[in-house]
Each structure stands twice: as structure tokens, then as C-alpha cells.
Amino acid sequence: MDANASEKVQEMGVLSLLPTLLAPQSSCTPKVANIIAEVAKNEFMRSPCVEAGLIPPLVQLLHSKDQEVLLQTGRALGNICYDSHEGRSAVDQAGGAQIVAGHIKSLSQNTDPDNGKLLTVFCGMLMNYSNENDSLQAQLINMGVIPTLVKLLGLHSDNTALTEMCLIAFGNLAELESSKEQFASTNIAEELVRLFQKQAEHEKKEMIFEVLAPLAENDVIKLQLVEAGLVECLLDVVTHTVNGDRDEDVAQLKTASDLMVLLLLGDESMQKLFDAGKGSVFERVLSWVPSHNHQLQLAGALAIANFARNDGNCIQMVESGIVQKLLELLDRHVEEGNVTVQHAALSALRNLAIPVVNKAKMLSAGVSDTVLKFLPSEMPPVQFKLLGTLRMLIDTQADAADQLGTNSKLVERLVEWCEAKDHAGVMGESNRLLSALIRHSKSKDVVKTVIQGAGVKHLVVMAMSEHMIMQNEALVALGLIAGLDLVGAEKDFVGAGLVQVLHKLLSDERTAPEIKYNSMILICAVMGSEPLHKEVQGLAFIDVVSKLRSHENKTVSHQASLTEQRLTAQS
Numbered sequence: 001m002d003a004n005a006s007e008k009v010q011e012m013g014v015l016s017l018l019p020t021l022l023a024p025q026s027s028c029t030p031k032v033a034n035i036i037a038e039v040a041k042n043e044f045m046r047s048p049c050v051e052a053g054l055i056p057p058l059v060q061l062l063h064s065k066d067q068e069v070l071l072q073t074g075r076a077l078g079n080i081c082y083d084s085h086e087g088r089s090a091v092d093q094a095g096g097a098q099i100v101a102g103h104i105k106s107l108s109q110n111t112d113p114d115n116g117k118l119l120t121v122f123c124g125m126l127m128n129y130s131n132e133n134d135s136l137q138a139q140l141i142n143m144g145v146i147p148t149l150v151k152l153l154g155l156h157s158d159n160t161a162l163t164e165m166c167l168i169a170f171g172n173l174a175e176l177e178s179s180k181e182q183f184a185s186t187n188i189a190e191e192l193v194r195l196f197q198k199q200a201e202h203e204k205k206e207m208i209f210e211v212l213a214p215l216a217e218n219d220v221i222k223l224q225l226v227e228a229g230l231v232e233c234l235l236d237v238v239t240h241t242v243n244g245d246r247d248e249d250v251a252q253l254k255t256a257s258d259l260m261v262l263l264l265l266g267d268e269s270m271q272k273l274f275d276a277g278k279g280s281v282f283e284r285v286l287s288w289v290p291s292h293n294h295q296l297q298l299a300g301a302l303a304i305a306n307f308a309r310n311d312g313n314c315i316q317m318v319e320s321g322i323v324q325k326l327l328e329l330l331d332r333h334v335e336e337g338n339v340t341v342q343h344a345a346l347s348a349l350r351n352l353a354i355p356v357v358n359k360a361k362m363l364s365a366g367v368s369d370t371v372l373k374f375l376p377s378e379m380p381p382v383q384f385k386l387l388g389t390l391r392m393l394i395d396t397q398a399d400a401a402d403q404l405g406t407n408s409k410l411v412e413r414l415v416e417w418c419e420a421k422d423h424a425g426v427m428g429e430s431n432r433l434l435s436a437l438i439r440h441s442k443s444k445d446v447v448k449t450v451i452q453g454a455g456v457k458h459l460v461v462m463a464m465s466e467h468m469i470m471q472n473e474a475l476v477a478l479g480l481i482a483g484l485d486l487v488g489a490e491k492d493f494v495g496a497g498l499v500q501v502l503h504k505l506l507s508d509e510r511t512a513p514e515i516k517y518n519s520m521i522l523i524c525a526v527m528g529s530e531p532l533h534k535e536v537q538g539l540a541f542i543d544v545v546s547k548l549r550s551h552e553n554k555t556v557s558h559q560a561s562l563t564e565q566r567l568t569a570q571s
Contacts, residue, residue, distance in 0.1 A: 022060075033073045040082075055090035067118060074118070103122055104119060104152070108151050163195065189227070193225065209255045219269070297329055301341065301344035304317065314358055318352055339379050347385055368404060383417060383423075387417070387426065387430055402446060411434070418455070428465075459474045464505075471512075479522050483525055494531050502519045505519045520559045523536060545560050546560070
């Protein structure tokens with residue numbers, strides 16, 4: 001019914017006459033319900049339908065045994081609920097959703113075509129009722145509609161209209177966290193994979209993808225999808241679309257490869273697909289890295305980063321020569337500069353560098369040289385991963401730390417990033433790498449390079465970090481600077497207020513024991529410098545240190561005694 005006719009219906013006051021015509025026994029009831037369904041297609045007519053009191057009698061009609069009455073009533077209620085807050089509230093108050101859910105449950109076994117039409121209308125009604133409304137969606141989930149709809153999908157997979165309706169409903173409900181447990185207790189994974197395998201059209205595949213993506217965020221469902229054979233479907237999509245240039249090919253390739261990476265975020269699903277490094281899926285995904293397609297390169301690198309989540313996998317992957325593939329990929333992107341690919345490949349290298357046995361192998365493969373090519377990058381995500389990769393690589397590797405720590409270009413860039421106030425992650429990682437270069441090399445040349453590059457003041461600031469691990473790393477590095485080149489660092493120590501920082505750390509009761517211990521070691525180390533010694537005397541350190549002699553931590557109390565002797569001897 002068009003807008004003009006609907007307006008006339010409203011002006012003539014016809015709506016208020018309709019409730020009495022909706023008698024269950026009357027032969028004109030389906031026609032009246034049909035008129036309401038047509039009128040309610042117009043947005044401006046939905047509230048008037050509610051105000052005319054049409055909802056309670058329509059909901060009563062849901063108890064009818066007449067198929068035509070049920071069909072038209074379902075349409076009328078569904079249309080009134082469409083995008084209408086008033087319509088949904090009225091149906092909610094009249095208890096309409098429960099009755100419809102009950103019908104769907106009892107009708108779901110019947111595959112008769114007429115019945116399929118009715119089921120489609122009822123599913124559509126529940127969708128319009130709950131669309132984008134969390135509390136009504138939660139209500140449907142509590143009524144148990146999810147298992148019912150999953151059964152429907154399995155039994156009626158030949159009914160296109162009904163399967164589409166189910167998919168849209170799943171897409172809506174799957175956004176809600178509380179739905180995931182219910183979905184996980186059904187065989188939704190098998191049903192969706194079976195349906196996916198039957199589809200030829202792009203639009204249909206997209207619809208299924210839209211349900212798979214939110215469901216695959218759940219780790220239990222990830223594993224179910226892997227076991228149901230989704231991965232083979234995704235690899236198939238990739239094969240068929242990788243060389244296509246139509247928009248839909250590009251879209252499908254992206255969706256399929258993104259979903260593949262999502263499945264690898266679950267520990268069990270990832271390990272199953274890794275299959276001790278022999279998995280065909282693992283090998284296929286690796287072949288994406290040298291591809292000419294940026295989307296596949298990205299997905300391949302992210303997949304490696306996800307496979308590299310435990311030491312065993314990392315060690316095996318480095319042995320299999322994966323590092324070379326990643327380095328070649330990064331080399332292709334120094335000039336082409338696709339930031340997401342750079343970020344993903346660096347993430348993979350960082351994860352692979354975590355096991356100690358991999359570090360030397362990766363260094364000799366030239367990882368640090370390739371990573372340093374990205375030093376000029378102005379992209380914080382790339383800067384962050386670059387720093388993390390270098391920090392992982394030099395951990396316990398003295399020669400590499402020495403080599404990188406005497407690279408003045410690198411040290412200058414680190415000092416610059418230590419001031420990146422807008423990017424806390426980059427700032428923190430730069431500080432940590434600066435400290436790591438000193439701690440792992442224990443080299444006078446590295447210390448000199450850091451002093452010349454004006455890095456000392458940043459390590460002093462880092463000693464006041466809110467993260468204990470960073471405080472500790474800073475204090476150990478500062479101790480090595482004091483031990484290896486106190487004369488060279490003296491001016492920076494004074495300028496950065498090192499002694500005041502140490503006084504604060506020792507006086508504060510909340511400071512962790514190891515921080516107190518390292519602070520006292522550092523106090524002893526700077527006593528050889530006259531200006532610093534003067535500052536120590538001026539701040540009455542003896543009082544603070546003698547209190548720590550009774551500290552409950554034995555290492556702290558012992559160090560306090562030694563430090564007190566040192567302070568007394570030199571006062």
C-alpha cells in the first residue's frame with residue numbers, strides 16, 4: 001500500500017476500527033491482518049498502528065491454527081516492529097516474541113513448502129523485533145532461539161529465503177557476547193561450512209562470512225570451524241580470487257585471508273593447523289608471503305606471527321628457513337612501503353626471536369640489517385615493532401648489542417623516539433632498547449655512544465617509570481654507565497638529577513625491594529665523582545639508608561649495611 005493510501009486510512013480513522021475486526025473466528029481476519037501489514041510498510045504508520053491498539057489482538061491471533069492467519073499476522077507484527085521502538089515495546093509487553101519462538105520450534109521439523117514460507121515470516125519478525133537492540137536480542141537468546149535456528153538451517157538448507165533469514169539473524173545475535181556459548185553448544189560450525197561449500201554466488205558467500213567473523217572470535221568455535229573444514233574452503237576462495245581484478249574478488253580474498261588469520265588466534269586451532277610444522281595448511285599459508293598480492297603478503301606474515309606463539313613452533317619455523325622469506329618481503333616494502341605489511345612482517349620476526357636458540361641464527365641471517373632499513377619510518381606502529389624486534393634479538397647477545405649500540409645513527413633515532421610523548425609505546429620501547437644495548441653489551445664503546453647521543457637523561461627518567469621492570473632495566477644500565485665511564489657521564493647525571501631520583505626511590509615505601517637494592521648499588525657507584533658525591537652528602541642519604549638496614553628483604557638490608565659503611569667512610 002503506497003504512502004497516499006496509507007495516509008487516507010489514517011485520516012479516516014480506519015485504524016481504530018481494525019482491532020474489533022481481528023476476531024480469531026472471523027473469515028475476514030487474514031485480510032485485515034494483511035491490510036495492517038501493508039500499511040505498516042510505511043514508516044510513519046507504525047506508531048499510529050501501536051496507538052490504535054492493534055498489537056494485543058494481533059498477538060492473540062498467534063494462537064490461531066489457521067496457516068493464512070498466522071502468515072498475515074506474522075507479517076503485520078514484523079512490519080510494525082521494523083525500526084520502530086514503539087512497535088517493539090508493544091510486542092514485548094504483549095509477549096509476542098515468546099509465542100513466535102514457540103511456533104518456530106514446533107514447525108522446524110516440517111519441510112513442507114507452505115510451512116517454509118511461514119517459518120521465513122516468523123524468523124523475519126523476530127529479526128525486526130530484535131535488530132540492533134541488545135536487550136531484546138538477549139531476551140531471544142534466553143528463550144533458546146539459537147539452537148532452534150541452527151536446526152532450521154540444517155533441515156531447510158534448500159530454502160533460500162529461509163536460510164538467508166537465519167543467516168541475518170545469526171549475524172545479529174553473534175554480535176552479543178552472551179550468544180557465543182549457546183552457538184558453541186550447537187553444530188553451527190558444520191552447518192555454516194556445509195552451506196558455504198554449496199554457494200557459488202559472491203553475495204551468498206559474503207552473507208556467510210558476516211556470520212563466521214563474529215563467531216570465530218570465540219576460541220571454542222574457532223576449533224569447531226577448523227574441524228568442520230572451514231580452512232579448506234578459505235584456501236579455495238584464495239586460490240580462485242588471488243588473480244581476479246573484480247571488486248568482489250578483492251573483497252572475498254580479503255575476507256577469506258582475514259578469517260584465516262582470526263582462526264589462528266586460538267591456541268588449540270592454531271596448534272592443530274601447525275601440525276608440527278608439517279601441516280598442509282601451514283605450508284599453503286607460508287606460500288602467501290612471496291605472493292605479489294599485498295593482502296596475501298599481509299595475511300601470510302600475520303599467520304606466521306600467530307603460529308610463532310610458543311617456543312617449539314618458533315624454533316621449528318626458523319629451522320625451516322622462514323626468516324629468509326620474511327626478510328625478502330620486508331626488502332620489497334622498503335621502497336613500496338605498505339605499512340601494514342611492514343608491521344606484520346616485523347611482528348612475525350619479533351615473535352620468532354623470542355627463543356634464545358633462534359637469536360644467533362636470526363642475527364647471522366641478517367635480520368638486524370634489514371630491520372634497520374626501516375629506521376627512517378615515520379609510522380609509530382612500524383617504529384614500535386622495529387624496536388621490539390631489535391630488543392628481542394640482542395637479549396643475551398653481547399656481540400650484536402655491541403654492534404648496534406655503537407651505531408650512532410640508531411642511538412640518535414632512539415633518543416629522538418624517547419621524546420615521542422604522543423606515542424607511549426614507541427617511547428617505552430626506545431628507552432628499553434637503549435637500556436638493553438648497554439646491559440647486554442656491557443661495553444665502554446656503547447656507553448660512550450649513548451653519552452654522546454644524549455641518551456643518559458632518558459635512562460634517568462626511565463628509572464621513575466610506573467613499570468617496575470623498566471625501572472630495573474634503567475637502574476642496571478645506569479650502574480654500568482657509572483662503572484664504565486663515570487667521568488664521561490658525570491655532567492649528564494648532574495643535569496638529569498640522578499641523585500635526587502635515587503633519593504626519592506629509596507625514601508618511598510612503595511618502591512619494590514629490587515629497585516631499592518639497585519638504587520643503593522648505583523649510589524655507591526657514583527661516589528667516585530666529586531660533584532655527585534657532594535649531592536649525596538647534601539641529601540642526608542645516611543638517614544634513609546640506615547632505616548633500610550632493618551628491611552624485611554635480606555638482600556636489601558645487607559646492601560643497606562654496605563652502602564652505609566661506604567657513605568660513612570667517604571663523608
